[in-house]
Amino acid sequence: MSKDLPQSNPSEEVDLGQLFKLIGNMFERLFKFIGSVFNKLFLAFVWCVFFLKKHFVKFVIAGVVGIALGILLEKTSEPVYKSYITVKQNYPTGENLYNAISYYNDLIAQKDISTLENVLGMQQHELSSIIEFEIESIISENQKLKEYNNYLKTLDSTVATTVEYESFLKNDRDYNHQYQQITIKAKQRNSFKPAFSRIIDNIKENEYFKNEQEKDLKELSNKVDYIKEALIKSESLQNTYKRVLEKTINNKTGSEIGITFEGANDKEKTREYDLYKNDLELRQELVEFERDINDKEHIIEITSSKQDSGSIDNRKEIFGKSISSKIYYAFILLVLTFLILSGLEFIKFLERFKDKI
Known part of the structure; x- marks a missing residue:
């Protein structure tokens, strides 16, 4: 029976072990890289804090001079x-x-x-x-x-x-x-x-x-005419439908109502309502086109x-x-002061390696 069981392959176990080792090394290098980035950022932050502390008075003087310069230029400039x-x-x-x-x-x-x-x-x-x-x-x-x-x-x-x-x-x-x-x-x-x-x-x-204005105004004017013509025909159709409806009511018994319903379920509508709704839509379009004409009259x-x-x-x-000009000149002088002082600090740092060259 034991001869029929699948035998493990030593080479496969070695390959899996190497794979897991590679993955572990990869994550280890990744975490070290992320840690070094945060470490450098922290050191830069600490340097900035001590740099500002060291030259705090100089920055205050630069800001005050900048505000004073802004006030002076406001008074004397044209x-x-x-x-x-x-x-x-x-x-x-x-x-x-x-x-x-x-x-x-x-x-x-x-x-x-x-x-x-x-x-x-x-x-x-x-x-x-x-x-x-x-x-x-x-x-x-x-x-x-x-x-x-x-x-x-x-x-x-x-x-x-x-x-x-x-x-x-x-x-x-x-x-x-x-x-x-x-x-x-x-x-x-x-x-x-x-x-x-x-x-x-x-x-x-x-x-x-x-030219574009002329074409647009002509097109909109034609649309307005078409809608007005459609409204006249719609009104005539409504009057005709009312006369037919009144005639139908007169020819029927009092228990029968001459308003015919179309559709089913929640979508039932009267023909009168359809005509009225169509008129509202046409009038809304007419208002929009007339507003467009008013806009297009001015390029x-x-x-x-x-x-x-x-x-x-x-x-x-x-x-x-x-x-304001006071804040502007104060900001400019602060930036210049920071650049000059940081440049001097960088030169001092390079002088440490002067004897090693």
């Missing part, structure tokens, strides 16, 4: 005035608008005030005070999520599952957003309302957008403005955030 408008794009004018703003900035950089005068239709003494033009999209994070969801609805369900929110934002362009803010910064307090109006008019005069329009005299703007931008 003020900058900012005027802006918010525009709504009813057509994809964003790329043209951004290119136009870039062109105006190039003219300012080249000090070509005469060309800028012809483009914007303002006096040279007013244009000479302009520092720069700016434009940025106005959109919140919630609006970005809505645009992302609307974009997914336009795609096939299989393709939509492959589009992530991060990749959508990466390929999104600021000029595609409907609302944009145009800003003019100047050294003098002037009214830049004519300049803003001329910027918008230059976009409106684009032949491509004018781009100003929704809000602050352009009469402008406001003083002495704030600085860093990492996309607008901060």
Whole structure:
């Protein structure tokens, strides 16, 4: 009987032992690597703590000097005035608008005030005070999520599952957003309302957008006419149906009701209700098309403005955030102090190996 039992193969046991040993060594090296990474991070943290402790007074002095410098520059520097408008794009004018703003900035950089005068239709003494033009999209994070969801609805369900929110934002362009803010910064307090109006008019005069607007308005107008005609026919059909219904009621006994029900179960509807529901849908479409016509009548329009005299703007931008000049200069001096001191510490560290070379 014992001869019939399967015999264990020594070579297989050796192979399994080596495999488990390799796996154990692999995990051991992995844990050692992770431990070394955390050890290096801890040492770097400890170095930073003692570095800041050692030079704490120097950092405080740098911060105070930076705040004082910011206050001094606010008092002595020439003020900058900012005027802006918010525009709504009813057509994809964003790329043209951004290119136009870039062109105006190039003219300012080249000090070509005469060309800028012809483009914007303002006096040279007013244009000479302009520092720069700016434009940025106005959109919140919630609006970005809505645009992302609307974009997914336009795609096939299989393709939509492959589009992530991060990749959508990466390929999104600021000029595609409907609302944009145009800003003019100047050294003098002037009214830049004519300049803003001329910027918008230059976009409106684009032949491509004018042709697209003409085609859209014609199409929407035809749709409105079709719906109004359908409503007239629907009303006539309802009147005819009522007359037939009244005649049928008169020809029947009092116990029989002349309203006919269709369908079964929970889906029973009267013919009157179907006609009434169809009218509601048509009227809703009519309202939407008329709203579209009102929007398409303006290629781009100003929704809000602050352009009469402008406001003083002495704030600085860093990492996309607008901060006061005092905090800005304090931050700059702190960063410079840290870089200089850390550079000196690194040089001292290298000097330890000077005699070993």
